[in-house]
Amino acid sequence: MLIAIEVGLLILVPCVAFVALWLRDLMSAVIVLGAYSFLMCLVWTGMGAVDVAFTEAAVGAGVSTVFFIAVLFNTTRNITFNPLDVSSKLVALVACLGFGYVLLQGVSDLPDWGDPYSPVNAGVSTYYIENAYADTHVPNLVTTVLADYRSVDTMLETTVVLIALLGIFMILKKDRPAQSDSSDTQAHDSLIIRLSARFIAPFIQLFGLYVVAHGHHSPGGGFQGGVILGTGLILMAMSMGMASAKRLLSIPRMIILAAVGVLIYAGWGAVPLVYNGYFLDYSVWESVFGSMARSHSMLIVEIGVALTVMCGMYGIYMSLVSDGGMQEGL
C-alpha cells in the first residue's frame, strides 16, 4: 500500500516538473513548481526523511515560491519568444543526453533501494544511529549529526545564508537613495487580509520558536524554525506595507542580526579553543552542564542558526520585493 503510493508519487513528480517548465506563464509555472516541491516532500516523508521534507516544505515550497513571486510581481510574468534557435537546443540536447547516459551507467551498479546493508547504510551512519544518544542525549539523530558530528558543515551552511543575504543586499541596493518612496507598496487595502495576517503571524512565530526549541525531540531545528520565523515576518511585512515593515526591521539591522547569529554559533564553538580543545568540541561544557553539555550546546547553536536564517529569509524577501529600496536605517 505504502509502496504503491510512493510509486505513484514518483511517477507524478517528473510530470509536474515538466509542466512547470513547459508553462508559458511564469506566475503559473512558479505555482506549479511550488506544488512540485510539496509532492517531493511527500516522497521524502515516505522514505523516512522527515527533516528534509519539513525543510523542503518550508523552503522549497514556501520561501522559494515567495521569492519567485516577489520578483515576478515587480517585473513581468510573460515570456517573450524568439525564433527557434536550433543549434543551441542541439548542444543542450547532446549535453543532457550525455549527462543522463553517464548517470544511468552508474545506476546499474548501485545497491538495491532500501537495502539496510548497502555501504551507505552500513557505513558511518551506523555509528551515528547506535551511539548518538549515548554521546549527546538527543534523540533526533538528524539534529545530532547536524549540530554536533558534522557541525562545521552546518555552520558554513548558515554562513551561506548570511552570504546570500549580504550579496543580495549589495546587488540590489541602489547607490543613491531613491528620489521618492511612492513606489512602495502601501498597506494592503483589504481589511480582512490585514487583520487575519496580524492574527496569524504571532502563531506562526510561536510555532517557529517551538520548532527551534523542540528540534531535539521532533523533526525540526534551527533551519526549519528559522524559516518559519522568517515567513511570519514576511507575512507581517506583506500585510503592513513596506513603510511599516521598514520601521519594524530594516535590512541593515537584519544583516547585523544575521551576522550575530553566525557569530553565536562560531563563538560558542570557539570557546574550547581557550582550553586548547578542538573547535566546536562541546565536551568542554561538561563541567557546567554535565552530561547534557552537548545537548544544550546544540540548542544554543541552533538558536544562532535560527536567527541567521530568519533574518536571511526576511532580508532576502524584502530586498527582492522592494528592489533594494530600503537603504536608510541606522
Place this chain on the structure above:
Amino acid sequence: MIGAMGIYVTRSKPNGPAISSVVAAIALVASVIHLMAYGARDVVDVVSFFPGISVSFFCDPLSLIFAMVASSLWGITVLYSVGYLNGAHEKNQPRFFACVAIALGATMGVAFSANLLTLYIFYEMLSLSTYALVGHHQNDEARVGARKYLIYLFGGSIGLALPAMIAVYALTGTLSFSYAGILPEVTPFPVLVVLMIMFLYGFAKAGLMPFHAWLPGAMVAPTPVSSLLHAVAVVKVGVFSIVRVITGIFGYDLINQVNLSQVIVYIAAFTVIVASLMALYQDSLKRRLAFSTIGQLAYIIMGVGLATPMAFVGGVLHIVMHAFGKITLFFCAGAIYVATKKKYVSQLDGIGRQMPWTMGAFFIGSLSVIGLPPTGGFISKWFMVNGALEAGFPVIFTVYLISSFLNACYFLPIVYRAFFKNPATMDDVAERPLLCVVPPVITAAMSVVLFVGAPFIIRLIQGIYYG
C-alpha cells in the same frame, strides 16, 4: 675563486655613468688575469635548484679566453662610447651604461657557467638587457629592429633551446658540462640530430641562417652597442653556447662516433656562403659588417663542428681574432658617423684622406677578418682550413677559400674608395673626437699583436682539447 666571482657579479653592474664603468672594466680585466694566473677548475655552486641542476660556475681555458676577450674589449668600448655618445649627442646615457654593464655581467656569467641551465639563465638576461640597448633611440626604426631582435632571440631560446635542454635533462638527469659529453651513447641517431639542430638554431644569437635576420635589424642601435655586443658579446655568446653544447653536452667522442659533424658543418657552410654574398650587396656600412659577422660566426661553428684538433683550435682562436678585427671595423664605422654623419658605403669616397687613422685601422681590421697576414685572422683561418682537410671535408675547404675571397671582395673596395677615389664634395672633415679614434687604433694594433702572440692562446686551447 669565489671572491673573483663576486667581483664579476657585483662590480660589473654599476648603475652609474662612464667612469665607474671604466673602473669596473679594469677591475674585471684584472680579475680575469688573476684567474688566468691562479685559476682552478673547481665548480662553484651558487644556488641549487633541484637534483642535477643549480646555478654554478667553473672556469676552464675556454671560459677564460672568452672572458678575457669580452672584458678587455668592454674597457675599450666604454672609452669609445664616451666619445661616441657625446659626439653624437645621444640621450639617456646612464641607462645606456647600466645596460651595457648588465649585458657584460651576463656575458661573464655565460663564460663561466658550469652547466646548461646557468648558461641559459645568463643568455636570457643578456637578451633582455640588450633589448633596451637596441631600442635606445626609441623611434620607430629602433622599435622594429628591437622587435625583430626579441622575436628571433626569444623564439629561438624558448622555442628550441629550452625544450632541447629539458630533453637533455630528461635523458641524462644532469646538465653539467663535461668534455666527455653527457649524452649516453645509446641515444638514437635521429634524436641526436634533432637535438643538435635545436641547439644550433635555438641559440639564435649565433646567427645561423635562417635565424640571422635579427642581426642586421639590430644595427639601428648606437654604434658602440653594435660593436661591442653585435661583434663581441652577444653573437659570441651564441657561438660560445654552441661550442659549449658541442663539446660539453655531446662531446667529441660521440660526435665522431656517429658523424654528427656533417650536420653542423653543412648548415654552417650554407650560412657562410649566403651571408658573404649578401654582404656584397649592402650599401649601409653597418649592415655590410653585420652580414660579414654572420658569415664569420658560421666559420667558428664550422671549425668547432669539424671535430678535429686543428679545426677546433682554429674555431676557438677565431672567436678572439674575429672579435678584435670586427670591433675595429665597427669602431671605424661609428667614428665616420660621428665625424660626418655618413652611413653608406657609397658616400665614403676619399674619406681616407680626411681620416687617415680611422681608415688605417679599418684596413687592418678588414685584413684580419679576411684572414691575411700579418693579422690574427690569418692564423685562425689557417688552422680551420687545415682542420677541414684533416677531417676529410674537401667541400668545406673550398668553402673557406671561396668565402675568404668574397670577404676580400666586400671589404677591400671600401678601403679603395676611401683612399683612392675623389669625393664628390669636399667637406671639411677631420678626425674627431679623440676618444673615437684611439680605440680602433688600439684594437687594430691588437689584431697585429695577436698574430705574434697566437701561440700562447693556441697552447691554452690545445689544453682544452687534450685535457
Place this chain on the structure above:
Amino acid sequence: MSSQWAFLAMGIPFFTALIMGSVGYAAPRFMRWIGATGITLAVFASIGLWSTVSTDEYVSYFFGGWLPPIGIALEVDRISALMVLMVHGVAALAYIFSLKALPNELPASKHPVYYTLYFLLISGFVALAVTGDVFNVYVLFEVCALSGYALLAMGGKKAYVPTFNYVLMGSLGACFYLIGVGYLFIKTGTLNMAHLADVLPTVFFSRSILTAFILITVGLFVKMALFPFHGWMPNVYTKAPVSTLCLMAPLGTKICVYVLLRVVGYVFSMEYMTNILAVQPIMMTLATLAIVVGTLYVVYHRHLTRIIMFIIVSEIGYMVGGIFLGQMDSVIGAVYHIAADALMTVTLVMVAGVVRHCLGGDAIADVAMMFRRLPTTAIAFVIVCLSVIGVPPMPGFFSKFLLIKGAFMSGYYGFAVALLIASLTAVFLFFRFFEGYFYMKTDNTAPSVIQEPWAYRIPLVVAAIGLVGFGLSFSYWYGFIKLALPLGLA
C-alpha cells in the same frame, strides 16, 4: 597544540568577517583596522601552519573532537600548507590594494558588506585547501561561489549578465560535483577523504565509481574554467571591480585545481587514473587544447584585463596537464605553478588596476610612457611578465621546466609544444606592451609623472619581490612539495 594553526588559518578570516558584519554598520571607521588586524593574524597563522608542517609533515584537526570518518577533519599536508600560505599572501596583497581601489569603485555605504563577503571568501578558499571531507568541499564551494557572485556583481551594470551566467555555471559545476560525491558515497558509505582512499580500491572496477570520477572531474573543470568549460570566466572577470578581481582571479580557479589534485591524487589515487581508467590521453588533450585556445584568444585582445583572463585559461591548462601527466616532476611543477601563478596573476591584475585607475584605460594605447609616469608599476609589470614568459630565474620558468620534462618523459609531446607556443605568444604579447610604453609618446594632456598611492605601490613591490624570491627559493619548494606527493607517481 600546534594543529590549532590548521583551524586558525581558516578561522581568523571567518571571525574577522563575522565581526565586520556585526559592527560594520555601527562603526564603519574601524572597518579597515579590523580587516588589517584580521589579515595580519591570518598571515601569521599560515606561517605557523607552514612551520608546523615543515617539521611534522602532516597535521590533522578534528572538528568537535570527533575522529574521522565520524566527524569532519582538516588534513593539512605540505602542499595544502603551501596553498594556505598562497591564499593568505595573495589575500593580504589584495586587501592592501583594495583599500585604495575600492573607494573608486563602490560607494562607501556598501563597504562593510563588501568586506564581510571578502573575508568570508578568503576563509572559504583556505578551508578548501585544508578540508579532508568531500562533502565539506561542496559546502565550501558554495561559500566561495556565493560570496564570489556578490563581489563580482559589483562591477556595475555590465557585470550583471555575466554574473548571472556564472551563477548558473557555478551551481552546475557544484551540482555535478555533488552527484559525483553521491555516487562515491553510495558505494563506500563514507565522506572522509582518507577513509575513501582506503575503501575505494575494493570497488575500483565498479561502474558507479567511473561515473563518480567523470562527474567530479567535470564539475571541477567547470569550476576551474578549463576549456571547453571556460566560457563563463573571461566575461565575468573582466566586468568585475578590480578589488574583487585581485582576490578572485588569482585564487578562484587555482584552488579548484588544487581540489582536483586532492581528489584525483589522494582519493582516487594516481594508479586508478592512469592504469585502471586510462583517461590520461583525454585529459591531456583537454589540457593541451586549453593552452592553445587560451593562447589564441590572447592574441586577439588588446585590453590588459581581458588578456589576463585568457592567460588564466591557458595557465589552468598547464596545471591540469601537470597533474594528469602523472610524473613526479610534473605534479611538483603543477603544484609549484599553482602558487606561482597565483602570485603572478595577482600582480598582473593589480598592474591592470593601477593602469586603469591612473591612466584611464588598460588598452595597449593607454600605457604609453608608463616607465616615466608610473615607474613602480612598470617595473613590477616587467618582472611579472618575465615570469609568465618563463625567463629564469623567475618561478614561471621552473614550473614550465618541470612540466615540459614530464611531458617528454611520458611522451605527450603535443603538450610540451603547446607550452612552448604559449610562452612564445606571451613574449610577443607582453613586448607589445613594453613597446607601447617604451616607444609611444602620449599627447600631453596627462601629467608627466603620476605617483601611485602607497596602497598601490606597497603590494606591487611586495609581490614583485615575492615573485623573485619564490623563484630563487625553488629548490626549497621542490624538496618541500616532494615529500607530500600522492603515491604511485613515476
Place this chain on the structure above:
Amino acid sequence: MTTLSYSVAIILMTMGLWAMLSKKNLIKKLMGLAIFQTGIILFFISMGAKEGATIPILDHHGYGGIYSDDYANPLTQILMLTAIVVGVATLGLGLALARKIYAHYGSFNEDDILANLREPNE
C-alpha cells in the same frame, strides 16, 4: 523501486539541466536549477532509505537497544538539508541578479538581453 527512484532522480536532474541550458528565459533557467537540485536531493534520500525503517528519531530514548536497521539513515538527510539551504541561497542571489538585469534591459529573455548588450557598446 530500486531503479524507479534513481531513475526519477536522474530524469529530474536531466530535465533541470535541459532547462538551464536551452531555456532562454532567465527565470526558467533558475527553475531548472531548482529542479536539478531537488533531483540530487531525491537521489541522496533514496540511497539512505531503508525498507521497513522508521524516521531517524529515537523512541523511548534508546532504552532497550538501538538497532541501525530500524532507523532511516540520518547522514544523507543532513547532507541534503545543507543542499536545500544552499539551493535557496543560490536561488535568491540568482533572482536578485535577474531582477537587476530586468531593470536594465527590460526583459528576462536571453536573446533580447544580448542584443541590448551589444548595441550600446558598438
